[in-house]
Amino acid sequence: MDRRSVAGAGAEVDSRHRRTGSPWVMLAVATVGFAVNFWAWALLSPLGPLFRTEGTLGRLSESDVALLVAVPVVVGSLGRIPVGALTDRYGGRLMFPLVSAATIVPILFIGFFALDSYAALLIGGFFLGIGGTTFAVGVPFVNAWFPPQRRGLAVGVFGTGMGGTAISALTTVTLYSNAGHRIPFLITAAALAAYAVVAWLVLRDAPGRASAQGSLISRLVANARLPISWQACILYAVAFGGYVAFSVYLPSYLKTAYDLSAADAANRMAGFVVIAVLMRPAGGWLSDRFGPIPVLAGCYAVVVVGAAIAATTPLLEHVGTVAFLSMAAALGGGSGATFALVAKVTDPARVGGVTGLVGAAGGLGGFVPPLIMGYVYGRTQSYGIGLTLLSITAAFTLLLTVTVVRRTANSIARTGQAISEEPA
Incomplete structure (x- = not known):
């Protein structure tokens, strides 16, 4: 097209x-x-x-x-x-x-x-x-x-x-x-x-909305088999899951690692959340303008660097604050870009089903990092390992984005139509 x-x-x-x-x-x-x-x-x-x-x-x-x-x-x-x-x-x-x-x-x-x-x-x-x-x-x-x-x-x-x-x-x-x-x-x-x-x-x-046909189970299975479903699940589990994890665990981390008061830690967490929320529509807008793949790649690259810096427990008032707020912006932007990608490459009659799968992955993805951080800290008295694992995970997600996910998006661009059938 x-x-x-x-x-x-x-x-x-x-x-x-x-x-x-x-x-x-x-x-x-x-x-x-x-x-x-x-x-x-x-x-x-x-x-x-x-x-x-x-x-x-x-x-x-x-x-x-x-x-x-x-x-x-x-x-x-x-x-x-x-x-x-x-x-x-x-x-x-x-x-x-x-x-x-x-x-x-x-x-x-x-x-x-x-x-x-x-x-x-x-x-x-x-x-x-x-x-x-x-x-x-x-x-x-x-x-x-x-x-x-x-x-x-x-x-x-x-x-x-x-x-x-x-x-x-x-x-x-x-x-x-x-x-x-x-x-x-x-x-x-x-x-x-x-x-x-x-x-x-x-x-x-919306006028002209196509109603999905078939039984609920058959549609769930068909949606799960779409390539974009598992790809976007991984992208969103890291982006939105990372946001959820930090919004839950950041106050405890800041209080322990930097000896902040509970009120100060909560206020800093609120700043993290606000930036992530504001960057979500920005990620969608940038995806409309430049395409979701470059935006996703940029966001995961920022998380790779930000988490690696945070793993060294730098001074919070300078480098540490920049690292965490940069990750907030990247995780929010990546969340918006993920669903811009879903909207771009999925048949409109199946967007809801794919969104359900991807949204579930994002929500559940938020539980894994706090568990790992708490487990590792309890045995090593260090948050550095957990943040290093986040940096490595973001690096693998960046690699997935610029290879497999890019091929999926380019395939749709060449055919001019969204994926509407499960793979053979």
């Missing part, structure tokens, strides 16, 4: 969109929904330390609290696989309000029935993971509303909704301690209910 054909197709899409709704309104509403659902998804994480010290749940160990916090994250990550496939079939207009409304149930269960029972909290946390699946709803929904040359930016902007976890971090403990234990859950449930109504009234699936 030549440039004039692509431009013509984009103009035709824009014309249809003007008649049926604004893509930017759809993007804005979807991004708000992503943020609200991620706010709900992250409710238990800030309360973990309080559950251990307050005593209302008995004597909880650190591993008990870790399990409680991990359950909704794991369920939300794995749940993206079927939810993405369902979005391909039924569309985001149905799935956004449905997932938002479904998330209200575990929130109210936790707020009214589970705060005095560890077992009940685990059950509530399991179903709270539903909120984390909205990522796999939004990417195919937004992708269908924009022409190919704008999809990287659009999906990147949608990805900033992951900042909803910051709302939970900033408000949950304060509300829980000062306004009442049920208040943060009631407020979040009300926000989800309001959003579900707005989404049902405002959201519309």
Whole structure:
């Protein structure tokens, strides 16, 4: 397909969109929904330390609290696989309000029935993971509303909704301690209910959206067999997984390695998160302009260098800060570029299914680095080995990007159509 054909197709899409709704309104509403659902998804994480010290749940160990916090994250990550496939079939207009409304149930269960029972909290946390699946709803929904040359930016902007976890971090403990234990859950449930109504009234699936056919299982298997699926899973496990790992583990690392106060370490972690979130749409925009492969390669190269420097535990106020903030920008940009690549080389009717697989890999990828860092530090009293392993992993991912992934992207560019069939 030549440039004039692509431009013509984009103009035709824009014309249809003007008649049926604004893509930017759809993007804005979807991004708000992503943020609200991620706010709900992250409710238990800030309360973990309080559950251990307050005593209302008995004597909880650190591993008990870790399990409680991990359950909704794991369920939300794995749940993206079927939810993405369902979005391909039924569309985001149905799935956004449905997932938002479904998330209200575990929130109210936790707020009214589970705060005095560890077992009940685990059950509530399991179903709270539903909120984390909205990522796999939004990417195919937004992708269908924009022409190919704008999809990287659009999906990147949608990805900033992951900042909803910051709302939970900033408000949950304060509300829980000062306004009442049920208040943060009631407020979040009300926000989800309001959003579900707005989404049902405002959201519309893009005109001409192709609904995926076949059974859920057959589509999941077919999507898993696509070359782009496993390639993007690796890319996203390193990029977004690295972001998740640092956002979880960075305060502990800074407190131990640099003897910072808990407040100072938390503030520096917040700066890391903000830069990563802001760079996500930038990564998508740069991918639209220069192609996702060069952007991904540049981002992983920065992580290789930044992690290698951080492994030496340099002075934090100078070299160390630059190294960590550079990695934040690279991990955020790489996350945005990964889904720009998915949008570029995947058949639109299968973007949701592939997104579910890739999103699950990214969420689960965030659990491995903290475990390795903690294990290695406990036996060597050094974080250098763990950061060196991150640098090596990023180097292998860089090599994969410029070889295998590049060949996949170039193959699609030559044929002029996205991958729509599983390999023989």
